[in-house]
Amino acid sequence: MAVIDEDDDESLMAETAVGNRAAFDRLTRRHLRRSLALAHRVVGNASDAEEVVxxxxxxxxxxxxxxxGDxxxxxxxxxxxxxxxxxxYRRRRSFQPLDDAVEVADPAIGADGLLAERQLGAAVDAAIAALPDRQRAALSLCYYQEMSCAEASEVLHVSVSAMESLLVRARRMVRTRLNSLIRQKDGDEK
Known part of the structure; x- marks a missing residue:
């Protein structure tokens, strides 16, 4: 590789053309700040200017x-x-100013929704806790442990039809307790 005149961009570019990385690095360092400033003025922000440069x-x-070099x-x-x-870059990334953007609703549950969800969960837990032991066990095995009625009936040593009967009674009692809580809450709000 030839000796590079540090003051001559054209010589550095000629060396870059034959693969001299040191010459290219010197050109880059020399022109980076001004290139970034120019790109920033055209694209409008620093991060996009960095990408462009x-x-x-x-x-x-x-x-x-x-x-x-002619x-x-x-x-x-x-x-x-x-x-x-x-x-x-500006043509491809034609963003509107943030002030013009349409407001998108946050899909996350808000504080009121979280509170209502927690209250409902606590009410369901309380209704299940109030069930007789065998109904609570049947409900827990089938819904929380995701067992089939046949598997749960083996665990509780009852027939499949007895397991189904336990589940029907358990669901009915939970539904009744939750409905009474809802009616009570609706009466309190009036």
Whole structure:
């Protein structure tokens, strides 16, 4: 590799064209700040400007052999690439200002929803806790342990029809307790 004149962009570019990474690094360091400032003015923010300039320097590295240096200064060529990449970037990423954006509802449950969910969970737990032991066990095995009626009936040493009867009575009692709580709550709100 040839000795590089640090003051001459065109010599650095000629060396870059033959794959001299040190020459390319020197060009990049020399023009990075001004390229970022130019891109920032065109695209409007620093992070997009960084992306544009990175893309521009990547293009220079990959197409360095196309540099002719026939009277055009390297900085002119570089800034033309930065401006073109900036304009292309703005066209592709045509965002509206945040103030113009449509407000999107938050899909997360709000504080009121969380409170209501917790209250309902506590009411269900209390209704299940109030069940007779065998009904509570039947409900727990089938719904919380995800066992079939046949599997749960083996655990409780009852027939499948007896298990189904325990489940029907348990669900009915839980539903009755929850309905009475709902009616009570509705009466309190009036």
């Amino acid at each position: 990175q893309d521009a320097f990547l293009q220079i590295w990959t197409h360095a052999d196309r540099w002719r 009277g055009t200064r390297f900085s002119t060529w570089l800034y033309r690439i930065v401006v073109n990449r900036s304009i292309d």
